Structure formats: C-alpha cells, structure tokens
Amino acid sequence: MAKEVSMCTQLQQWSPVKETAGAPSVPPQVGYCFHSPKKHPWRPIMGYEEIEVTPMPSQPITNTMVDPCYTPSGMAAEPLRFPNLVTGFDRSPEHAARAALYTRYTQYEWNQNSIKNYNESDAKRNFSERVRNDIMRMLRETDEIGTQGQRDSGRRIGERITDTTFWRNEVSIEMERLVATCEKLNDTRRQLERAIAGIEGPLHIVQECLYHREKRQGLEQVHDAVEQSLLKEVAILRESQDKFRNMLEKGLQFYAGIERYDPTVCDTERWAAASAATLQRSQSERAKAVQMLSDAENLINVSATEIWDQWSNTNSAFTRRIAETIEIKNKLQLHLHKVQQEMFDVEKTLELLNKAIEDKLQPMRVAHTRLQARTARPHLEKCRDEAQHRLVKEVCDLQETMETLRSKIATAEGTHQTLLGVRAGLEADLRNKSTTLFIDRDQCMGLRRGYPVTAAIKA
Template sequence: MDPCYAPPGMVTEPIRFPSLVTGCERNPSHAARAALYTRYTPHEWAQSNLEKYSESDTSRNLSERLRADASRVMRITDEETVKAQRESGRRIGERISDTTFWRDELASEAERLAAESGLLRDTKRALEKAISDLEAPLHIAQECLYHRENRQGIDLVHDQVEQALLREVESLRNSQDKLRKHHDKVVQQLRDNRAAQHELERDLRNKEGALGIDHTCHRLNNFSPGIHYYAGIDKYDPSVSVPESWEEFSRRNVQRSQAERGRSSQCRADADSLMAYVAAETWDHWSATNGALGRRSTETLEAKNRLQIHLHKVQQEIFDIEKNMDLLRKAIQDKSNPMKVVQTRLEARTHRPDVELCRDNAQHRLVREVGEIEASVDVLHRRLEEAEAQYQRLLCTRSNLESDLGVKCNSLLIDRDKCLGLRRSFPINAIPSHAC
C-alpha cells in the first residue's frame, strides 16, 4: 500500500507513519531512542482527533448542503424543463390553431374561387356560342343582299329592305366585335383567377405541410421514438417570416382571391347583359328586316297584279286596234269600186257629142264625188297610219309591261321566296323573352 495514498476529495494532507523498526536489526537501542523522540504527545493526539472530528463534521455539512442544493436544482430544473416543454407545446398548439384557421380560410376561399372560375368558364363558352350563333343570321343577311343584287331594271333600288339588311349586317358585325372583346376580357379574368387560385393552393399546401409538422411536434414527448440530439440546431434560424408577415401573406392571398372573385362576378354579369342586349338587338333587326321584306313583297305583288291588269287591257286594245286596222283597210278597199264608178261615169260623159258636152250639175256632182272619195280615202289612210303607229306603241307598251312584269316576278322570287324563305325561322336558339 502507498503510505501517501489519499482518497479523492480528501482535503487534508496524507498521514505518514514513521518506521519504528528502522535499523533495529543493526542497533536496537538506537531505534528505541529514535522512536521515543519521534512520537506525539497525548494532547497532540487529542487535538488531532478533535480536528478530524471537526473536519468530518465540516465535510458532512458541506456534502449535505451540496446534496440539498443539487436536489433543489434538480427539482427546479425539472420543473422548468416541464414548464418550458408545456409552454412550447401550448405555443405549438396555438400555432396549430392559427394555421388551421388560415388553412380553413384558404380552403374555403379556394373552393369559392374554383366555383366562380367554373361559372366564368360557362360564361366563356356561352360567349363563344353567341359569337358562332351570330354567323348564321349574318350569313343569311349577306345571302339576302347577294340575292337582291340579281334584281333587274327599275327594281334594282336602294329600298328599305336593303337599308334594313345593311343595318342588320353592320349590327351583327358590331355585336360580334363586342362579344369577342368581352370574350378576351373573360379569358384574361380566367387567367387572373387561375393565378390567384395557384397562390391559394400553394399557400394551402404549405399550411398543410406546416400543420403536419406541427402536429408531429405537438405529439412528441420524452418517451417518443425517433427523438435525437441535433447539436447547434437552436442557433440555426431558417425562418423567412414573422407572425405578422406570415398572417399578412395569407390575408393578402385571400383578399386577392376575393377581389378576383368580385371582378369575375362583375365580368359574368356584364357578359350576361351583353348577350341579352345582343340577342334582343339581333331579334329586333331580324324582325325589322323581315317586316321590310314583307312590305316590299306586298308592294311588288301589288305592282305585279296591276301590271298584269294593264297588260291584259293593252292586249285587248291591241286586239281591238288590229280589228280596227282591218276595218280601215277594208274601208279603203271598199272605196275603190265607187271610185271606179264615178271615174267611169266621168270618162263616159266625156264622149257626149258637141254641145251635149255640158258642165252640168251632174258633171259638178261627179267631180265633187271624186274629190269626196279621194278625201275619204286620204282620211282613211291617215287613220290607218295612226292606227298602225298606235299599234306599234301598244306592242312596245306590251313588251315593256311584259318585261316589267318579269322584273316584278323576279323581285318577288328573290324577296318572297328566297329571302323570306331563308329568314322564315330565327337561326338562334336563345331568343329573348319579349321576342316570343
């Protein structure tokens, strides 16, 4: 054993025991004398004991105080640790509540925005259908204008029907332009809605991920599996926001979505109003053009009937004047024999002898008769010439009437059969209620 050995924590110097038998084998008397002079006195022995007792009491008191302080520190640190863990859990729970609140707000707003986007897509399809539906009446109006270009002669006029058709074509084109512009506006609004929806969904996914992590953290305890040391993790701060900016970010996303929903709803209302206005205006122009076509067809039919009456009268007059011309020719022909008779009489009386060759009343009457017959023939010839001239005029009139009658028939065919035939039914299904 080491004579200088001292237990750990010993505050006193180690005790050295002198060898009482050192050199006793060589000189016993010398060893006894040395041991006598090196021994302690009883007082020193008692004092040494008292010192040991005091040192023991002191060491024990210090140890008891240390143990008491250690127990108190352990109790306090345990309480603080439990309190800190409980406070951290409570804060994580509050964070879970806040995140859940905004998660629900974001989810509700995302659903409302998705529903609004669905309605807006329906409006977009309705606008596209309205634009395509206007092609049919536009094509019909242009076809009517094309057909009416085939009118002939005097019927090729810029009448109310043509004016109505031109106004209808212009209105339909303007309506298509308005619908296309609003369609572009709806498409842009859909893009804005999708952008807001994307931000909501991204924020919602982040909230779901954060909730999953916080729920896991909230369920952890001192006996949970998978807990480890991560040295220095408390000094690592990867956060990019504070509670105020975090809440403001979600609030801004919700407000943006609400604003986009408001604009989208207004855009749908404007589209519905525009489509209703376009449908009503298209129906009004359609009805006005049909009314003008009906009136024009009635006027043309009336003119055609009158032309037929006049043609019948002219035809009858041509027949009558032909008979009159035949009578005049016959009358002229009938004057030839009386002329022969009177001229034969005059020639025969020129053969009277001598004094019998007298210019008597009979001679005067025969001469007057010749003049009268010649005058009658001249009158009859003039009347025949007049009748022939009038006959030619009547033939020309008949030709003009027949030509105009053909023009009127052609116009009737175009307006009543072709144009009104094309416009017999309204080519758009969505007819406004007042049009029924």
C-alpha cells in the first residue's frame, strides 16, 4: 500500500534565532513557500509553506510525552513539540510575545484569500460541469450498450430456446420410443417366463406317458417309435426351456440414460454434441433391444412350432401304435378262437379214440373167448386150421389197432397240451395287448387330448 501523505499549511517564522542542537527537525517542504509581501521594521518577515506531516498515532500527545520514555511505540520520527499559547514558547518568553503579534493578517492577504476562493470556486465548478458532461455521455453510452446487449441477449436466448426446443422434442420422441421398447421388453420377458412355466405342464404329461408305458408287460416293453418320439419330445421341451432361460439371462433389460445430461457441459458445441451423443446412444441401445425382441419372438415361434410338430408326431406315433396293437390284438383273438376250436376238435377226437378203443374191447374179448374155447378140442382136433389162423390174426389186428389208437390218443393229448400252452400264451399276449391299449389309448392319449402346446408358450 502506498504511503499515506497528508498536506497541511503550517506557519513558519522567519527568525534569525537558530534551532538548538538536538531539537526536532523541520518536516520536509513539499510546496512553495509564501511570505508577507511587505516588510515592516517592527516585525520580521513571516511566511508559510506546505509541508508533509508524518501520521501519528491516534493517542493525544502532550508535552509530557515528548520525553523518549513516553514516546508511543511505532513512531518513525521524533514527536513534535507544540507551543503553549498561554505561557508562550518553551524556548523563551520573547518568542511567545512575538507569536501573539504575528498571527494577524493584512488587508491584501484578506483580498488575496477572497480572490483565491473565487478562482477555486470557478475551477471546481468547471471541473464539476466536465464531470457532469462525462457522466451524461457515459449514461447515454451505457443506455445504448444496455439496449444493444439486451437485443443481442434476446436474440441469443431465442436461438437457445429454438435449439433447446429442438433437442427437447428429439429427446421426447426418443423417450416415447424408448418407453414403448421397454414395455415390449417387459412383455417379452413375461412371455418367456410364462413359456418356461407353461412347458412344465406338457413336460409332466410326457413324463407321465413314459411312466405309464413302463407298466407294459412282457414283450410289450419294446423300444418302439412311440417311446422314441416321447424321448425326443422330452429333449425338445427341455432344450426350449434352456433356450428361454438363456434369452432371459442374455439381458432382456434396458437401462435408459437419455434423461440424464452431463452437468459439466459449458458451451453450446459440447452441449449439442452431448445431446446428439445421448440420442445416438439411446438409438443404439434401442436398436439392440429391438433386435433382441426380434430374436426372442423368433425363438418363441420356432420353439412353439418345433414343440407342436413333435407333439403332433408323437400323437401320430401313438395313433399308429394303437392301430397296430388293435390289429394284432384282433389277430390274436382270431388265433385264440382257432386254437380253442382246435382244442375242442382234439378233445372230440380223443373222445372218439377212447370210444373206438372201448368198441374194440368187445371183439377182443370174443376172439379171446373163441380161442380159449378151441383149446378144449381133443388131441388131433387141435389143428391150426384157417379158423385158428383167422382168430389169431383177428386178435393181433385188434391189439395192433388198439395200440395204434392208444398212440393216437397220446399224440392227441400231447397236441391238446400244446394247444393249451398256445392258448395260455395267446391269452397272456392278449392281456398284455389290452394293458398296452389301455395305457396308450386311455391313459396317454387321454392326457394328450388336452395338451395346449401353443397356448402354453404363446399365451
């Protein structure tokens, strides 16, 4: 800070009296020295000059504080010694009397002081007029600058409003599209979740069909086309569930950031670039979401079509298998009827054979009786005549016939036992076929008649 300098006017006497050594030095002169224009023999020449006064502390100074022990702290120079106007200067009484006489002014000095005041008044008034003119000119300039600045500000604000309205409309349109896309994403997510849950019902039905088919008996537990189709259907259903879960885990979520702006944007170029970048980022994410929606919808349609086709193929396999089973069952029933008829015929034949053997017993007894009776003939009458040969031959023929009949009976009985085994096999096979028909036609197809594949996935 510049040193503060105060100007004051101090009367100085033009006295030949010299200052004593050690007295305070006179302050330096900063202006012109003025003195009395007229010299009087009865008084010395008096004058005044402008000097620089060193700032002193605000504490009042008295003569008692002139001593160094009373000097206030911080004073750069020795303190001034003020004269006592009552008792005179502290130097001598002569100085006090002389000072009281020299304080009066002349008429010339009084007139000069008035002229000085006039001149100073004119100068200050002219200066004030110049200041007022400068102020008025400055006011006109500031009014013009303010008006021009207001026009420019209004134009800039209008342009800013236009730009802001444009970007606001763009952001609003993009927000509407983004909200619609998010709603579609949520709908697709719910549809995938319903599809995953809806597949559980058909999968349970297919597993129930496989469980029921495990109850088939004997050779009916064949790995036929129906079982292959059911296993393939289980694989397709589980694969579809895995695809739907992967689609959900892939990220059917969209986090919008279009409504957030960078608070560090400080100029229009960066602001417009940030707005354009925000819109571009939103459009890019929305394009990804639209592609994901298309993939999800395509996956749902393809899976629904694949599951429906496999369900139809399985039903067709069931229908063909049921028809084959019914046909085979009918043939088995026909063969069983034939076997039973054959068994009935064999039984009739056995009855005829037994009756034939019984019928041959009476002739055999007659022939034996005749031969026994002919043994009673005397000596040479016991001749082996034709009658004897014929009776013997008759007995042999009857015995041979009876043996043949007995062998036929054994054969017929063996055949009958074989037919019994065949009938038992046919009956067991018919029971198995009936069980298979009940499982496939009543249990499995009964479950699959109300099998809403498309409704379960595309609900």
